[in-house]
Amino acid sequence: MIFFQNVTKYYDDQHVLKNINLSVSKGEMVFLTGPTGAGKSTLLKLLYAAELPDEGEVTVGDFRIGSLKPFEIPLLRRSIGVVFQDFKLLDNLTVYDNIALALRVRGRKEKEIKGLALETLKNVHLRHKADNYPRTLSGGEQQRVVIGRAMVSEPSVLLADEPTGNLDPDTAKHIARLFYEANIHGTTILIATHNRDLYNKTGKRVIRLDGGVLLGEEIG
Amino acid sequence: MEHMSYSTKTALQSLMKEKWINLLSILTVAASLLVSAMALITIYNVEIVARTLPDKFTMVVYLKDSMEPQDIKKLMGQLTGKEYVAGAKYISREQALTELKHTLRDVSNVIEGLDENPLSAAIELKLKKESVTGSSVKNVSVDIRKLPGVDDIYYEEKIAETVSLLKTSIENFSLIILGIIIFVVLFVISSTVKILFYRRKNEIEIIKLLGATGGFIRAPFLIEGGVIGFLGGLFATLGAAVFYFTLTTSFSAFMPLLRTLIMPVEIVVLMPIVGIVMGVAGSLISVGRLRL
Numbered sequence: 001m002i003f004f005q006n007v008t009k010y011y012d013d014q015h016v017l018k019n020i021n022l023s024v025s026k027g028e029m030v031f032l033t034g035p036t037g038a039g040k041s042t043l044l045k046l047l048y049a050a051e052l053p054d055e056g057e058v059t060v061g062d063f064r065i066g067s068l069k070p071f072e073i074p075l076l077r078r079s080i081g082v083v084f085q086d087f088k089l090l091d092n093l094t095v096y097d098n099i100a101l102a103l104r105v106r107g108r109k110e111k112e113i114k115g116l117a118l119e120t121l122k123n124v125h126l127r128h129k130a131d132n133y134p135r136t137l138s139g140g141e142q143q144r145v146v147i148g149r150a151m152v153s154e155p156s157v158l159l160a161d162e163p164t165g166n167l168d169p170d171t172a173k174h175i176a177r178l179f180y181e182a183n184i185h186g187t188t189i190l191i192a193t194h195n196r197d198l199y200n201k202t203g204k205r206v207i208r209l210d211g212g213v214l215l216g217e218e219i220g
Numbered sequence: 221m222e223h224m225s226y227s228t229k230t231a232l233q234s235l236m237k238e239k240w241i242n243l244l245s246i247l248t249v250a251a252s253l254l255v256s257a258m259a260l261i262t263i264y265n266v267e268i269v270a271r272t273l274p275d276k277f278t279m280v281v282y283l284k285d286s287m288e289p290q291d292i293k294k295l296m297g298q299l300t301g302k303e304y305v306a307g308a309k310y311i312s313r314e315q316a317l318t319e320l321k322h323t324l325r326d327v328s329n330v331i332e333g334l335d336e337n338p339l340s341a342a343i344e345l346k347l348k349k350e351s352v353t354g355s356s357v358k359n360v361s362v363d364i365r366k367l368p369g370v371d372d373i374y375y376e377e378k379i380a381e382t383v384s385l386l387k388t389s390i391e392n393f394s395l396i397i398l399g400i401i402i403f404v405v406l407f408v409i410s411s412t413v414k415i416l417f418y419r420r421k422n423e424i425e426i427i428k429l430l431g432a433t434g435g436f437i438r439a440p441f442l443i444e445g446g447v448i449g450f451l452g453g454l455f456a457t458l459g460a461a462v463f464y465f466t467l468t469t470s471f472s473a474f475m476p477l478l479r480t481l482i483m484p485v486e487i488v489v490l491m492p493i494v495g496i497v498m499g500v501a502g503s504l505i506s507v508g509r510l511r512l
Binding site for chain 1: 225226233237423426427428429430431432433436
């Protein structure tokens with residue numbers, strides 16, 4: 001499903017990722033870990049074409065990231081759900097509309113959108129905040145909106161960059177359960193995290209990254 | 221168009237949020253369209269005047285004195301058969317003298333001393349409206365001059381030329397005005413939309429990351445441009461109506477001719493529609509070229 005072949009990425013002549021070779025099978029759940037600045041976020045950005053590889057080849061499903069035509073970029077992004085580290089919520093939209101937006105860009109019908117968005121709000125324990133604006137929510141609540149937005153369209157690939165960074169342990173556990181459920185239903189998931197609790201004793205692959213280099217992998 | 225409700229909502233939100241820049245844009249569009257509305261009213265009224273001028277145009281065909289009644293009858297038949305002739309009236313030498321005497325009744329001694337009638341018989345021709353233009357009238361006179369028995373032709377060249385000049389001027393004037401207005405409106409709306417686009421750049425980046433297509437991102441801007449154009453057109457119509465009623469009521473006391481001014485009803489409908497079209501086109505110029 002996801003392939004990195006000899007992928008290198010520079011920012012201003014500095015290596016951010018160096019000769020990465022990695023593959024994630026369809027329906028697999030993989031954790032990406034490493035210190036701040038290890039290149040985890042950049043690696044995820046390559047997968048939804050927010051960044052392009054300077055060398056090598058990145059493939060997501062049928063999409064070859066380095067040679068995407070402009071009209072293919074929205075198609076790629078619609079097949080992926082992303083939990084952004086910096087949330088990227090729209091301040092002028094309510095919680096409900098932020099989640100619904102992920103379906104609207106996919107051209108879903110309003111009736112269908114309503115059902116799915118409300119169900120997702122329930123899943124992330126934010127049904128009562130549907131009409132609130134993001135700025136009125138706590139950091140943890142905002143993070144749950146982002147997770148809801150990423151999951152509402154039931155994408156084939158889910159990418160999450162520090163998805164539990166702002167959550168209390170109980171909510172983090174709840175969110176982790178949502179990821180596992182999505183994975184059980186066949187979603188391929190790649191999570192970049194510092195949170196050991198998220199991957200310890202899960203039996204899932206944990207890939208270690210440092211200084212833009214893959215150091216190895218283990219089973220969590 | 222399933223995302224239209226989102227696009228409309230976003231466009232209306234942006235109109236309210238950026239109300240000052242939008243209001244400025246609406247007023248500029250309104251002022252531009254008002255100028256074009258006033259130009260259209262002027263053109264419409266001048267056109268009406270120009271249309272009545274050909275009715276006043278007469279061409280007088282003087283006949284040779286040697287013409288016999290049957291020759292005159294034949295010539296009348298030839299003239300009325302011409303496709304450019306709307307009507308013909310024969311004036312005998314005697315009728316011409318009577319008319320002259322009536323015209324010069326205050327200075328009758330001028331013609332009293334004449335031994336014989338110096339005037340020629342003539343045929344007064346009314347031409348069809350489309351033939352009363354400078355070049356066409358000249359061609360008509362050349363054509364008629366060829367007919368047997370025609371001695372001379374007289375017509376008010378100025379009327380024909382005035383009609384021709386008036387029509388050409390109206391066409392040129394309207395083209396120039398329209399060109400300027402189109403440019404101004406498109407420029408104002410495309411600049412406004414571009415500013416709005418850059419103000420929403422972060423939001424657009426997020427929507428792009430969610431998988432939005434260029435069409436999805438552009439739609440609210442096209443709607444916003446259309447609304448700006450529509451409101452501009454609406455204000456222009458109101459302005460034109462106020463302008464028209466002021467001219468025909470208050471100002472007509474000084475210039476009674478203004479009372480005859482007509483405001484075509486089409487303008488009321490036309491201006492908002494033109495506004496919408498220009499608004500959408502202006503937005504398209506602005507966001508259509510952007511790579512999204």
